[in-house]
Amino acid sequence: MSGKRILMAKTGLDGHWRGPTIVARALRDAGFEVIMIGMARPEEVVQASIDEDVDLVGLNIGGHVDVAVRAVNALNDERPDLPVFCGGVVPPHAKRRLEALGVEVYPPGSQLPDIVGAARRLTGLD
Amino acid sequence: MNDRAMNDKNSAGKTWTSASGIPLKPFYREDDVPAQHRERLAAGPGEPPFHRGAYPTGYRTKPWRIFQLSGFGKPEDENARIKFLLEQGETGFIMEHDRNTGDHCYNVDHPEVVARREDVGLTGAVMQSVRDIDICMKDLPIETSYAHAGGAVVQHAPFALAGYWTVAKRRGVALDRLPGTGQSDYFLTYLGCVTKQQVPTDVGLRFNADIMEFCDRHLPRWVPVSIAGYNAADTGLNAYQELGALFANAVEYLDEIQRRGTMPIERAARGCGGVSFRMSMDLFEEASKLRAARLMWQQLLAERYAITDAKVANLRIHCVTAGSRMTYQQPLNNIVRGTVMALAGVLGGVQSLGVSGYDEALSIPSEHAHQMSVRIQQILQEETNVTAVTDPLGGSWYVEALTAELVEKAWGFFEEIQAQGGFLASLDSGWLHEKAAENQHREFMAQETGEQVIVGVTAHTDDASPYEVDGFMGVDDAFDVALERLEEGRRTRHEAGAADALRQLERVCRSSDNIMPAMMDALEAEVTLGEIGDVWRDVFGDWATPIQT
Numbered sequence: 216m217s218g219k220r221i222l223m224a225k226t227g228l229d230g231h232w233r234g235p236t237i238v239a240r241a242l243r244d245a246g247f248e249v250i251m252i253g254m255a256r257p258e259e260v261v262q263a264s265i266d267e268d269v270d271l272v273g274l275n276i277g278g279h280v281d282v283a284v285r286a287v288n289a290l291n292d293e294r295p296d297l298p299v300f301c302g303g304v305v306p307p308h309a310k311r312r313l314e315a316l317g318v319e320v321y322p323p324g325s326q327l328p329d330i331v332g333a334a335r336r337l338t339g340l341d
Numbered sequence: 342m343n344d345r346a347m348n349d350k351n352s353a354g355k356t357w358t359s360a361s362g363i364p365l366k367p368f369y370r371e372d373d374v375p376a377q378h379r380e381r382l383a384a385g386p387g388e389p390p391f392h393r394g395a396y397p398t399g400y401r402t403k404p405w406r407i408f409q410l411s412g413f414g415k416p417e418d419e420n421a422r423i424k425f426l427l428e429q430g431e432t433g434f435i436m437e438h439d440r441n442t443g444d445h446c447y448n449v450d451h452p453e454v455v456a457r458r459e460d461v462g463l464t465g466a467v468m469q470s471v472r473d474i475d476i477c478m479k480d481l482p483i484e485t486s487y488a489h490a491g492g493a494v495v496q497h498a499p500f501a502l503a504g505y506w507t508v509a510k511r512r513g514v515a516l517d518r519l520p521g522t523g524q525s526d527y528f529l530t531y532l533g534c535v536t537k538q539q540v541p542t543d544v545g546l547r548f549n550a551d552i553m554e555f556c557d558r559h560l561p562r563w564v565p566v567s568i569a570g571y572n573a574a575d576t577g578l579n580a581y582q583e584l585g586a587l588f589a590n591a592v593e594y595l596d597e598i599q600r601r602g603t604m605p606i607e608r609a610a611r612g613c614g615g616v617s618f619r620m621s622m623d624l625f626e627e628a629s630k631l632r633a634a635r636l637m638w639q640q641l642l643a644e645r646y647a648i649t650d651a652k653v654a655n656l657r658i659h660c661v662t663a664g665s666r667m668t669y670q671q672p673l674n675n676i677v678r679g680t681v682m683a684l685a686g687v688l689g690g691v692q693s694l695g696v697s698g699y700d701e702a703l704s705i706p707s708e709h710a711h712q713m714s715v716r717i718q719q720i721l722q723e724e725t726n727v728t729a730v731t732d733p734l735g736g737s738w739y740v741e742a743l744t745a746e747l748v749e750k751a752w753g754f755f756e757e758i759q760a761q762g763g764f765l766a767s768l769d770s771g772w773l774h775e776k777a778a779e780n781q782h783r784e785f786m787a788q789e790t791g792e793q794v795i796v797g798v799t800a801h802t803d804d805a806s807p808y809e810v811d812g813f814m815g816v817d818d819a820f821d822v823a824l825e826r827l828e829e830g831r832r833t834r835h836e837a838g839a840a841d842a843l844r845q846l847e848r849v850c851r852s853s854d855n856i857m858p859a860m861m862d863a864l865e866a867e868v869t870l871g872e873i874g875d876v877w878r879d880v881f882g883d884w885a886t887p888i889q890t
Contacts, residue, residue, distance in 0.1 A: 278460030306812025
């Protein structure tokens with residue numbers, strides 16, 4: 216185990232679990248402890264990130280980028296040093312907005328080694 | 342045969358299999374077709390066991406229906422898009438309701454929805470009452486055009502159907518003449534897109550059986566429920582698992598109707614004999630899957646329910662091309678993928694087809710992506726001559742061997758589900774989710790090792806200009822308008838009538854009576870989606886979700 220903890224949440228209510236489940240498995244296989252809370256509102260994501268004392272937050276985005284931006288801003292307000300990365304259906308215009316907030320974005324087609332590599336880098340393992 | 346078995350591997354040591362893992366020979370001979378299956382080859386299309394097609398004259402007399410999923414924004418936005426698709430040549434229409442509100446039976450003022458207000462309208466039009474549904478259906482040819490009224494998710498179906506039927510009644514269209522289909526799909530609801538809250542699976546079974554009975558009495562031209570193997574496959578089940586699970590699901594519906602004894606089993610079988618499958622990229626396996634499906638339905642009905650009537654035993658199939666195979670990178674490549682997957686369905690003998698938008702991985706379809714999905718089908722119908730001959734793959738030793746193998750493996754998976762305690766039990770325990778997740782993982786690993794190539798993604802990438810489109814943005818006023826209309830509806834409806842209808846619905850839910858007459862009264866009285874959802878939650882509670890979503 217790496218000793219690093221990652222919180223994973225979905226910002227939308229759409230229920231597509233395929234992507235986050237695959238990513239969670241890859242992260243666990245790479246030695247991370249992954250806490251999945253499923254569909255969560257921005258304040259629930261923030262609270263869970265505090266309660267679980269995580270080192271990184273992964274957001275799955277299935278809907279509008281504004282909802283994800285609210286979650287990222289809420290996290291940045293409460294825990295400014297906590298890194299965030301995200302994946303899901305993130306069209307280029309949404310990707311640009313999230314990247315401007317310092318969030319790394321892994322859209323569909325991203326390969327698992329790249330995502331695991333990002334998690335290692337963002338948690339300071341590499 | 343041994344010499345060919347050795348050739349299954351090429352010099353690089355690659356093993357050749359179908360997408361579901363069936364080992365493939367470099368070429369096929371007559372003796373590769375099992376003797377039992379060879380006997381079936383004399384039957385023509387439209388004859389039992391129907392693997393060669395549902396109808397003898399195929400597309401010559403009945404071209405497949407061009408049937409595209411559509412919906413976003415306000416009901417009037419969705420109405421405009423449906424009209425656009427009909428103008429482009431779509432030959433039926435699908436009314437998708439907003440997933441945030443619809444799937445959960447929440448009104449837009451529910452805290453879970455308010456927290457995600459910008460998501461509202463991105464996945465379908467917001468329809469909270471019969472007034473909204475009326476706007477969405479404005480000037481649509483409901484008497485002549487085959488419609489999917491929405492309600493893909495089980496707890497939402499009674500609302501979506503009762504809403505569509507109530508609007509039809511108000512327009513003076515007799516329900517017994519109304520064509521269309523419901524969905525209430527277990528794979529979407531309990532496997533593929535597990536919602537935050539949902540009625541338990543046994544309650545879903547009651548809802549679906551109630552819908553079947555209601556249609557049997559009042560809507561003989563309506564397909565009451567439609568099992569969507571598509572959702573099973575796009576969650577991860579392979580071709581034969583998709584088949585086996587779909588028929589395990591059908592058996593739950595038919596056994597329930599048999600237990601009730603309220604309608605003839607033949608009519609119930611006809612009612613759930615309109616199904617959908619996913620078409621993915623393994624062209625021959627997917628085409629063979631549809632041939633296998635028809636054969637299995639005929640076998641199942643004959644052996645388990647003693648049904649041999651050809652009108653009942655020929656399965657009608659809708660296909661949708663795999664959304665998950667549409668790539669984010671180089672999305673125009675998806676037009677080619679859509680064409681290949683659509684062709685698989687056509688060669689397999691579909692009655693109805695939807696092609697995913699080329700921008701599927703980026704957003705809901707833009708108008709242009711929707712137009713291309715229609716054009717792909719029109720080009721196949723009008724330029725390629727594939728409509729001339731039914732079951733053009735019939736008699737191919739490869740396709741016949743693959744069809745037979747899929748049937749055998751699918752019945753094996755069906756039996757595995759029975760051993761779990763049946764289809765509902767396999768969902769309640771998370772067993773089916775496990776199967777899907779295993780395959781998903783395997784698929785990703787295959788991409789990582791290079792065994793599976795995705796053009797533009799894992800190979801032939803283009804870092805200089807990876808994206809040619811930016812994704813459809815939808816509209817930005819769906820939430821605000823829905824909130825205004827919700828408040829206006831509550832203010833202007835006959836409140837005592839709505840309250841009565843809601844109380845009556847709750848009483849019926851607590852009894853064993855059919856819920857649909859009370860649903861019709863509730864919609865007529867302008868009871869809202871969220872109020873109905875509250876009844877579900879009070880009376881039926883929540884499904885104990887076996888996975889973390």
